[in-house]
Amino acid sequence: LQSGRMRRLKPMLASLSPAEIALFLESIPRAKREVVWALVPDEDHGETLLHVNDEVRAELIDSLDRETLLAATEGMPIDDLADLVEDLPEQVTREMLRSMDVQNRERLKVVMSYAPDSAGGLMNNDTITVRPDVSLDVVSRYLKQRASLPDDTDALFVVSRYGRYLGMLPLAKLVTLDPERDVSEVMNTDIDALAVDMPAAQVAKRFQDLDLISAPVVDPEGGLVGRITIDDVVDVIRDEAEHSIMSLAGLDEEEDVFAPIGRSARRRAIWLGTNLATAFLASEVVGLFSDALSKIVALAVLMPIVASMGGIGGSQTLTLMIRGLSLGQIGFANARALLVKELAVALINGILWGVVVGGIAFVWFHQLGLAVIMAAALVINHLNAAVTGVAIPLAMKKMGIDPALAGSVVLTTFTDVIGFASFLGLGTLFLLH
Amino acid sequence: LQSGRMRRLKPMLASLSPAEIALFLESIPRAKREVVWALVPDEDHGETLLHVNDEVRAELIDSLDRETLLAATEGMPIDDLADLVEDLPEQVTREMLRSMDVQNRERLKVVMSYAPDSAGGLMNNDTITVRPDVSLDVVSRYLKQRASLPDDTDALFVVSRYGRYLGMLPLAKLVTLDPERDVSEVMNTDIDALAVDMPAAQVAKRFQDLDLISAPVVDPEGGLVGRITIDDVVDVIRDEAEHSIMSLAGLDEEEDVFAPIGRSARRRAIWLGTNLATAFLASEVVGLFSDALSKIVALAVLMPIVASMGGIGGSQTLTLMIRGLSLGQIGFANARALLVKELAVALINGILWGVVVGGIAFVWFHQLGLAVIMAAALVINHLNAAVTGVAIPLAMKKMGIDPALAGSVVLTTFTDVIGFASFLGLGTLFLLH
Numbered sequence: 043l044q045s046g047r048m049r050r051l052k053p054m055l056a057s058l059s060p061a062e063i064a065l066f067l068e069s070i071p072r073a074k075r076e077v078v079w080a081l082v083p084d085e086d087h088g089e090t091l092l093h094v095n096d097e098v099r100a101e102l103i104d105s106l107d108r109e110t111l112l113a114a115t116e117g118m119p120i121d122d123l124a125d126l127v128e129d130l131p132e133q134v135t136r137e138m139l140r141s142m143d144v145q146n147r148e149r150l151k152v153v154m155s156y157a158p159d160s161a162g163g164l165m166n167n168d169t170i171t172v173r174p175d176v177s178l179d180v181v182s183r184y185l186k187q188r189a190s191l192p193d194d195t196d197a198l199f200v201v202s203r204y205g206r207y208l209g210m211l212p213l214a215k216l217v218t219l220d221p222e223r224d225v226s227e228v229m230n231t232d233i234d235a236l237a238v239d240m241p242a243a244q245v246a247k248r249f250q251d252l253d254l255i256s257a258p259v260v261d262p263e264g265g266l267v268g269r270i271t272i273d274d275v276v277d278v279i280r281d282e283a284e285h286s287i288m289s290l291a292g293l294d295e296e297e298d299v300f301a302p303i304g305r306s307a308r309r310r311a312i313w314l315g316t317n318l319a320t321a322f323l324a325s326e327v328v329g330l331f332s333d334a335l336s337k338i339v340a341l342a343v344l345m346p347i348v349a350s351m352g353g354i355g356g357s358q359t360l361t362l363m364i365r366g367l368s369l370g371q372i373g374f375a376n377a378r379a380l381l382v383k384e385l386a387v388a389l390i391n392g393i394l395w396g397v398v399v400g401g402i403a404f405v406w407f408h409q410l411g412l413a414v415i416m417a418a419a420l421v422i423n424h425l426n427a428a429v430t431g432v433a434i435p436l437a438m439k440k441m442g443i444d445p446a447l448a449g450s451v452v453l454t455t456f457t458d459v460i461g462f463a464s465f466l467g468l469g470t471l472f473l474l475h
Numbered sequence: 476l477q478s479g480r481m482r483r484l485k486p487m488l489a490s491l492s493p494a495e496i497a498l499f500l501e502s503i504p505r506a507k508r509e510v511v512w513a514l515v516p517d518e519d520h521g522e523t524l525l526h527v528n529d530e531v532r533a534e535l536i537d538s539l540d541r542e543t544l545l546a547a548t549e550g551m552p553i554d555d556l557a558d559l560v561e562d563l564p565e566q567v568t569r570e571m572l573r574s575m576d577v578q579n580r581e582r583l584k585v586v587m588s589y590a591p592d593s594a595g596g597l598m599n600n601d602t603i604t605v606r607p608d609v610s611l612d613v614v615s616r617y618l619k620q621r622a623s624l625p626d627d628t629d630a631l632f633v634v635s636r637y638g639r640y641l642g643m644l645p646l647a648k649l650v651t652l653d654p655e656r657d658v659s660e661v662m663n664t665d666i667d668a669l670a671v672d673m674p675a676a677q678v679a680k681r682f683q684d685l686d687l688i689s690a691p692v693v694d695p696e697g698g699l700v701g702r703i704t705i706d707d708v709v710d711v712i713r714d715e716a717e718h719s720i721m722s723l724a725g726l727d728e729e730e731d732v733f734a735p736i737g738r739s740a741r742r743r744a745i746w747l748g749t750n751l752a753t754a755f756l757a758s759e760v761v762g763l764f765s766d767a768l769s770k771i772v773a774l775a776v777l778m779p780i781v782a783s784m785g786g787i788g789g790s791q792t793l794t795l796m797i798r799g800l801s802l803g804q805i806g807f808a809n810a811r812a813l814l815v816k817e818l819a820v821a822l823i824n825g826i827l828w829g830v831v832v833g834g835i836a837f838v839w840f841h842q843l844g845l846a847v848i849m850a851a852a853l854v855i856n857h858l859n860a861a862v863t864g865v866a867i868p869l870a871m872k873k874m875g876i877d878p879a880l881a882g883s884v885v886l887t888t889f890t891d892v893i894g895f896a897s898f899l900g901l902g903t904l905f906l907l908h
Contacts, residue, residue: 061684069804071812182650191647194688196629213646214624217615250713251494253706255627255688272705273686276712280683283716284798287723291794292787299799303816307823310791314824317787318832321780328779329839332772339765342775346761346782346891347754354725354750358743361724365717366732371502379504383736390740395747402755406762458779 052081060086064093067102071300076105087114091129092122097298099129108134112141119193120146121166121274124153152267161245162238164275165259165268168192171201174208174226178216181225194271199258200229207235207258207266235260238267245270246278247370286364289446292316316451324349324458331466334474340407341469344416347399348465352423352457355391359384359431360453364446367439377436384428392424393417411473419465423457430456485514493519497526500535504733509538520547524562525555530731532562541567545574552626553579554599554707557586585700594678595671597708598692598701601625604634607641607659611649614658627704632691633662640668640691640699668693671700678703679711680803719797722879725749749884757782757891764899767907773840774902777849780832781898785856785890788824792817792864793886797879800872810869817861825857826850844906852898856890863889 055063055078063082067075067090079102082090087110091099103111111134115123127135127150139147149167156162170191172181181198185191197212209229219228235258236245248254249272256271284295292313297306328335328345335342363380366372372380396417404413434452435445488496488511496515500508500523512535515523520543524532536544544567548556560568560583572580582600589595603624605614614631618624630645642662652661668691669678681687682705689704717728725746730739761768761778768775796813799805805813829850837846867885868878 059684061686065803069799069806069809071809071816185650186653189651191651194629194686195647196627196688213650214628216650217618217646218622218624220619250709251492253494253627255629255705272688272709276683276705276709279709279713280716283713283720287716287720287798288794290720290723291791293791293794299795299804299813300816303819303823306816307820307827310788310820311824311827313791314784314787314828315831318780318784318828321783322835324783325776325780329776332776335775336769336772339769342768342778343758343762343765345775346779346895347751347758349779350754350757350887350891351747351751354747355743358724358726358746361721361726362732365720366502370498371732373502376502376504380732383504383733383739386736387740387743390736391744391747394740394744395751398748399751454783458783462779 048077048081051078055081055086056083060089061093063090064098068094068098068299072101072298072302075101075300079105084110084113087111088116088118088126089122091126095298096129096296097301101298103129103131108137112137119166120149120153120168121164123150124163125158127154128158156238159242159278160238161236161240161242161259161270162267164242164245164278165238165270166192166274167268169199169258169266169269170195171199171205171266172211172225174200174202174229175224177222177224178219178228179221181211181216182221194256194273196255197230199266199269200225201266205265207260207264210258233257235264235266236270237262242278243282246275246282249275250279282368286368286446289444290364290450292447317454320451320455320458323455324462327459327462328466331462331470334466334470338412338469338473340403340409340412341466341473344403344412345462345465348416348419348423349458349461351395351399351420352427352461353454355388355424356427356431356453356457357450359388359428360435360445360449363432363435364449367435367445374436377432381429381432384432385425388424388428389421392421395424396420409473412469415465415468415472419461419468422464423461426460427453427457481510481514484511488514488519489516493522494526496523497531501527501531501732505534505731505735508534508733512538517543517546520544521549521551521559522555524559528731529562529729530734534731536562536564541570545570552599553582553586553601554597556583557596558591560587561591589671592675593671594669594673594675594692594703595700597675597678597711598671598703599625599707600701602632602691602699602702603628604632604638604699605644605658607633607635607662608657610655610657611652611661612654614644614649615654627689627706629688630663632699632702633658634699638698640693640697643691666690668697668699669703670695675711676715679708679715682708683712715801719801719879722877723797723883725880750887753884753888753891756888757895760892760895761899763896764903767899767903771845771902771906773836773842773845774899774906777836777845778895778898781849781852781856782891782894784828784832784853785860785894786887788821788857789860789864789886789890790883792821792861793868793878793882796865796868797882800868800878807869810865814862814865817865818858821857821861822854825854828857829853842906845902848898848901848905852894852901855897856894859893860886860890 063086067078070078091102115138152167197210200209200211201207209231210233211225211229215228238259238261254272256269258266259268259270261267281295288295363372399420400413400417403416404410430453435449438445438448496519500511503511524535548571585600630643633642633644635641642664643666644658644662648661671692671694687705689702691699692701692703694700714728721728796805832853833846833850836849837843863886868882871878871881
């Protein structure tokens with residue numbers, strides 16, 4: 043970056059939101075990142091760190107000195123701070139805790155005591171609570187005294203004398219209803235509180251299903267411990283969806299696009315090595331038929347088609363399953379019905395493309411037997427793809443393995459091996475002698 | 476479904492939220508769907524229709540009579556109604572419009588006049604507006620008179636006498652600040668209004684970047700036309716992420732898991748046919764080397780490995796690109812830096828796995844030449860995968876083609892063709908004579 047461009051960069055960064063700065067930092071190579079990071083306004087440091095992925099965050103934190111880091115954490119909401127603390131150097135965390143007031147320190151400790159991917163880890167515990175037996179007028183006067191509310195407060199929480207969650211009082215009700223009425227008469231009781239140990243994925247589903255903006259979080263005794271607002275849930279929803287797409291290629295959604303070459307290469311090597319094992323298995327199978335291959339070269343020419351068509355068909359079923367499982371659309375209860383449907387679809391497409399491929403093979407090599415064998419192998423591999431496409435993700439789910447991560451490797455192993463074996467096996471049986 | 480289970484089904488459905496009913500309907504085969512749909516409480520019909528995917532929605536609408544459909548639309552928010560109207564039979568729409576009051580009919584017409592995937596299509600136009608020059612006390616009295624607010628109202632909108640958007644007045648400020656102060660003194664002016672024709676994807680990005688809960692929508696003259704709340708944006712965010720993962724397998728995210736077999740088979744046939752064309756291209760290339768293949772059978776046995784490893788490496792780069800492009804993390808500006816990095820990673824992994832694969836090939840076939848050629852082909856195909864993995868999605872983006880949909884087909888064509896050609900070509904050159 044030349045000095046002219048750097049002069050223009052500073053006002054540009056000042057005009058961006060922290061999320062936009064985060065995206066910009068992720069999109070530039072590592073070498074230039076530190077220069078740009080130094081130009082980010084101090085007051086945006088904290089929020090920008092929240093928005094970048096884990097890997098870039100660690101890199102940026104490394105480049106800030108203790109003072110700046112400490113300043114960055116000041117005034118951050120408790121739930122955001124809890125996310126950040128895990129990545130901060132221990133000394134900074136200690137100093138930060140020391141500089142906080144007692145109430146906030148206790149709050150932070152509570153949030154940090156829950157798993158980050160649970161309702162407790164997502165929540166903010168700056169709730170404003172009121173009693174059920176006071177009038178709306180009393181509530182209004184109390185709020186005027188407070189003079190401000192935490193960010194994104196759209197409702198107050200109604201709790202018993204012992205802190206038990208009873209209901210929500212939306213501000214919209216407070217400002218429209220008769221001030222003489224009691225809180226207990228008008229509060230919403232239709233939204234069930236979220237258990238503090240509810241997994242984040244389930245929290246996200248609940249928010250989506252019920253179109254929630256905010257929801258109370260309670261401990262096992264029903265005591266109110268915090269609230270979750272939808273802006274925190276949006277990140278969970280997006281991360282989940284990204285996790286699937288990245289996992290299918292053996293990548294991690296928190297990976298830096300411009301990670302150091304050595305680190306990237308090492309990570310990807312694991313995935314390539316896994317796939318290599320399956321590719322060799324397929325080659326072993328091909329090797330069993332060397333006799334047929336050396337005598338009928340058309341088998342070698344056509345065999346990739348059988349494996350590839352099975353792989354494509356299988357990946358369609360697999361993708362449908364992975365999405366259905368993550369949405370809760372598909373489970374063991376309806377797997378049989380789905381298998382029947384996928385088998386029927388595979389049979390139709392197997393026959394259709396079997397005829398087409400067989401026809402082309404006949405025109406190409408003028409051997410009717412070869413054409414028939416090719417068509418038969420295609421049908422077999424499509425049916426195989428449907429069965430494995432349905433069965434693999436279900437089996438993995440049962441074993442606690444993420445189907446998005448390992449599903450495609452196992453599937454391709456099946457479609458390659460069965461594809462090669464059926465085609466070359468039929469060829470050996472019917473064409474060799 | 477036996478009658479005993481049906482008796483238990485009705486109370487179960489009554490206890491579910493419309494979104495949960497929608498998911499349940501999507502997860503049961505078509506034959507049983509109509510029976511269950513008939514048991515869904517009337518008051519949940521409208522919202523359930525909103526939550527199912529397009530294909531199931533059309534099916535469910537078909538099975539309801541005119542009266543029930545009309546009843547289902549009653550009391551729905553305008554933005555939801557606008558989404559539904561497009562799928563309703565024309566006669567129902569006409570009757571529905573006739574039964575609405577003038578104000579709501581006009582509102583619906585306004586929302587429907589915008590593209591569904593724009594800010595105008597997402598918005599709700601039931602905004603509550605106030606003038607800047609009145610006191611908070613006046614606003615409070617006005618709200619008490621109204622006695623209720625539209626769902627998810629967390630802020631009022633401040634407009635000029637001519638309807639120009641000026642700022643937002645969060646209810647949180649209204650209830651905490653001094654009632655004598657004027658609206659103009661306390662309103663938030665830091666959130667830019669969204670243009671009514673802003674694409675939905677951009678709206679979603681803005682909400683995520685700024686952690687918005689609701690935002691104003693304005694026409695080109697700056698006049699307030701409605702508001703968007705985050706619950707509508709959440710659907711956009713999820714749909715976008717799902718679109719990528721489904722597209723990669725040639726599927727549509729609005730597809731019914733239990734779509735009729737014929738329809739599913741037809742749709743998937745298109746994808747299989749496209750892939751077949753590329754598979755044949757690869758076979759043609761293999762066919763060019765039949766001479767070498769018939770003489771050295773090890774080439775036929777090992778060639779799938781070269782193609783498959785290239786395909787895996789390429790799909791990693793491609794997935795990184797597809798996600799980066801959709802997040803706005805990657806563009807033409809940083810593509811060169813990324814290409815350099817991907818090439819370096821590919822070179823390292825090409826050499827690493829080339830040596831491994833070459834070693835295994837040597838142990839297997841006892842031919843040093845074969846082992847060296849195998850390693851060289853693997854390096855070549857990895858480099859090819861890096862280049863095409865970066866270039867294909869960029870080229871497609873420039874041509875206006877969705878890289879998630881067509882990217883993997885084109886990529887595999889390259890990695891197959893170059894993989895086979897380099898391995899068999901080197902084999903012909905160095906091993907045949």
